[in-house]
Amino acid sequence: MFNRNIFFPSLMILFSIIALVLISQFPEPRYQDAPVGADFFPSVIAVLQIIICSVLIIQYKRSDKATKEKPLISSHAIFGFTLLIGYATLITFVGYLLASLIGFTYYLMYHRIKKPSYYIIAWIFVFAIYFLFSEVFIISLPEGLLFY
Template sequence: MKQANIITSIIFILFGFWIIYASKSFEQTFLSDNFIGADFFPRIMAIIMIILAVFLLITTFYDKTLKDTKISDILNKKMKLPIAGTFVLIVYLLVMEFLGFIIATIALNLVLLLIFRVKKLQYLVLVPLLTTIIIYYAFSNFLMVPLPQGLFSF
């Protein structure tokens, strides 16, 4: 966790400074009764965030109980499927507006099952179809949520 903690603190320190920088652009309104402006809260927040991150950095160096796990032990092969899954979801979101909810979601479920190496044909057919149709029916008829229809509307 040591490396991870150090990287985490650095990210939060940079993030805090960015918040302070970005909050500079919040123009003050000229309301006479506005005692603390829109930038007050974000700035206080960012300052405490930086202090905490520095604190984490210092305690990480002094904490001898922390396991000396390298960041490479955390980011390892195990992440292959989650990364693949995220990628599939990004593609899904990009094509959903063209394909419409039904086709895109059936495809999404099928692709996910395939990358999970599900081989049974009945699962590959039933899970995508049933999931999509039940969700579509429940949301568009029962809850009146208009899901994207895409080019091929039903």
């Protein structure tokens, strides 16, 4: 059975081992010889991480395991992830302004919002931020590959 209290620390141990392998392949420095090299700190941390995760596993095995668990990822969280990634991808292509308008509208429609006032507030917000950044702070917001 999938048990996150065992699985997660084990995964972190696996990551630490991969890190240790990567550390062993660091190139030799060419310009600065130092008594403690580039590999020292990461190695110490990776080993520490393995120890900590082992303790976590042992601690869990010894505990009474009766804690009720919240589900790790729900469908709503998945919606959140897709919204984030979709929005970021959209920005790279069509720029901030369009992506935000599309993203915000899609989000409200997904939640079956009927009130027009919500849509209007959302759009005003998007334009207000655009104005604030480009005119007041003079920070250029992403323009998107298709238009610039």
